[in-house]
Amino acid sequence: MERMGGEVVWEGRIGKVRVDRFRYDDGEEAEREIVEHPGSAGVVAHDGETLYLVRQPRDPVNDPALLELPAGKLDEEGEAPLDTAKRELAEEIGKGARSWQHITSFYTSPGFTDEECHLFIATNLYDEQADPDENERIEIVAVPLSDLDPVIRDCRDSKTLVGLLWLRASLNR
């Protein structure tokens, strides 16, 4: 598969929409629309007893307050995903962590966007100052780790499902 070229057809704050032309190995050519995204990072943060999640209004989906991992977009300047994860944990939860482990990275919807989401587990937590500008509509939700199964059952967000199912598998290992 060879990329023949592309053009930006729309540009906004969430990114650009690009139309790319491709030639497949069998010679056939095709066009594909792609929503460009800088990538994102999310954090499964727990202290062995309590898991720290956030609730926030999400305009695109008709869900008043989705339960999610603390997470955010990579800075446009090509921020390292671990730095994004540390920044979001501090801004949204008001915590730092002494132990960080990368668990997986995945494409959220590879049929139409290049968004790659990087997930980390953060443990050995300590208090940091939350950023009041960033989290005025974010509610911190502290969940007992013993409630992991019902939280997973009610979860409606891809990165949060992946992170909590991964945590569940590692705790039961």
Next chain:
Amino acid sequence: MERMGGEVVWEGRIGKVRVDRFRYDDGEEAEREIVEHPGSAGVVAHDGETLYLVRQPRDPVNDPALLELPAGKLDEEGEAPLDTAKRELAEEIGKGARSWQHITSFYTSPGFTDEECHLFIATNLYDEQADPDENERIEIVAVPLSDLDPVIRDCRDSKTLVGLLWLRASLNR
């Protein structure tokens, strides 16, 4: 949070990009860009010994052949997710299933798109005719269920990770 109105700013084959205006409960107003998506359905299909996945080229992400669940978009006419799942299992794997179980539905990236992905487990499989038009670039990958952990470790696609981690949890219960 109240939606005040919106306008379509770009339209293509993958859907529309809409800019919505919102008023939060505290009176502040904001705009949000949303990529509209009809939704999707994916299938964790196995016969107790073998799991059926697909490899296909994905132009938006720089990954020549991502390993994924058989899956597809809901038809624009508001197809029921289970019907999409049955259609994709037949078209991409050439199988039907006598047992279907809905496992979860989630938003792939709720910060910028309304795409909701519905996952099903399909068992008691039987052979059906694959659709040659639909799958010329799709390779069927049959994986022993005993290889679930290494497949999960290498997986880079959100719906596939959620589906296989969910399957893993249900097999170990």
